[in-house]
Amino acid sequence: MATIQEVAKKAGVSVATVSRVLNNSHTVKETTRFKVEQAIGALNYAPSVLGRNLRNSESRLLLVLIPSISNPFYTEIINGIEDTAIHEGYNIMLCETDSNPQREAIYFNLVRNRMADGIILMDPTINRNNVLQLAETHPIVQCSEFDKEGHISYVSINNELAAYQAVKHLIKIGKRKIAFINSDEKFLYARERKAGYEKAFNEYDMSVEAKWMYNIQKLNFESGQQAMRTLLNQADRPDAVFAVSDVLAIGALKEIHASGLNVPNDIAVIGFDKISFSNMTYPTLTTVSQPMYRMGCISATMIIKKIRGEKVESMLLEHELIIREST
Amino acid sequence: MATIQEVAKKAGVSVATVSRVLNNSHTVKETTRFKVEQAIGALNYAPSVLGRNLRNSESRLLLVLIPSISNPFYTEIINGIEDTAIHEGYNIMLCETDSNPQREAIYFNLVRNRMADGIILMDPTINRNNVLQLAETHPIVQCSEFDKEGHISYVSINNELAAYQAVKHLIKIGKRKIAFINSDEKFLYARERKAGYEKAFNEYDMSVEAKWMYNIQKLNFESGQQAMRTLLNQADRPDAVFAVSDVLAIGALKEIHASGLNVPNDIAVIGFDKISFSNMTYPTLTTVSQPMYRMGCISATMIIKKIRGEKVESMLLEHELIIREST
DNA sequence: CCTCTAATTGTAATCGATTACAATAAATCT
């Protein structure tokens, strides 16, 4: 590949002038610019981002850390991030942590090593101290999941309110024995949605029963099935289920179906996230919709501001309860 | 952030020695190594990948281009790529082209600009000439979708055979009016699977009817529904459907259900890819499974070999027909 | 204690760009 030196020689100018053409500085004469552009074309030259980045000490790369790309919840967020990033001249590196501390270390080092300029963090399971420490010296924003005590900016929704409204909806359609399929409570959203669930129960003087609570380990369909199986095997079976993720709710739906019960008459089901598949289930799934694309855009804007050294403020966006056939 | 110079000064050695410690050269005395490591620790130093990359003229970054991250088909492939890449000391940049030529240009330039060392290409819709031209000078491999005429290495499956077997399976369970929901035939897999479909028809002396073929535009659930709606509205409705993607098949399933027909008795359905959702539908979906994780691993290995200047050979991997409730 | 070889360490060039500052060319003004 050609370098800027070769272009300069071919065009009969200095490297500085070539660089000026590249960065379209207005201080270069039209005829010179033309010569340089000819040379660039002739040599099929493209500037090395390596040299430029070293000089400017930036990489124009954003690290996006997600627990798992297979969860459709993240795809819209990522679209938002990518659109915004490209618009601002950044590219993104999408990295799946798999909640694996070794990967975490690798990816965090990409920022320490200046391979990336900042991190959009969506993986809540990552070692808290590491994150806080990294945030001391490098730009980080949290998206969706965040650390309430920390001082790291975030964009998310009001999970407690959303869960409260979802459960209240179930109560209003006459359900009282409402089961709760939750994630591991190390996740903030899990704790907050649980609080919302309990708040609704308290408001209607219903008692929160441990037997109707189930915490899954892995966020996939099978966990939802497994959870529902356990819940159905009880003497006093629930008449509704609130799952903290559509993926779990769909697994539950499947299991209810397998046991010959009807949704929503026997058991109503409500999920969370409004993933696109949630409209394809039988029956279609009632769910809580989050403004995922916007969350992505906002977190990208936030991290870029942070990289530029500007101040940013955390935000909580609006959610919406989408009532469909399953309730 | 500290630089190698500061570490050298603090440790009382030259930058060369620090570099040697960093790259654990064996020509450094144990006591010196210790001093340097102390300094590194004290300054919380991490080497800048920018400087190193410039010097080594490599980025250790692999570009992975996919049409859309929301298609679950790709997630397993990506896992394979990522695992292999990390193991070989590479990181990946996952990029969604959205089949958008502008994005294509941006991402292709990342290789030209040496921001990435090579490309794993899964987006078939990209301008063919651009790809071939880029492949002249830069490492590219194709995964899943590929260019038969080109000379670019690929890893994929035998789509024609897989489709042939799928359709034959439908014929064997007594179906004769087999509809075909296909993608745009600009895609190789679409053309090949169509060939397989026709081959099965010919073998059983069945005539391929245009009215049972439907080409979708966008690969999502809604397209599958739309396609099925059209197929059902015909006087002579099909008794089976072969869709080239589970996503489409699931949409079709939904539509069949909505029209009150039974799967598989009235209409059998078969998909392609074995995405994880396909086991959550009602009824569960018969589908063709591809070794996606392995495809990912192999394509990563191939591109890394190419980057190192080694020769690589294209491969076709084995597929498998997974028979479930929908047929 | 001195020589000679082997083991360490240091010096300085290099990768490919950007940019402050200096130098030159062109344009404007007396």
Next chain:
DNA sequence: AGATTTATTGTAATCGATTACAATTAGAGG
């Protein structure tokens, strides 16, 4: 024309690492 200002272009330092080669130090042998 000559002086002065302005527009263009060039020179060389710089970013942070790696590494060939030179220089130094240490160890072995006499």
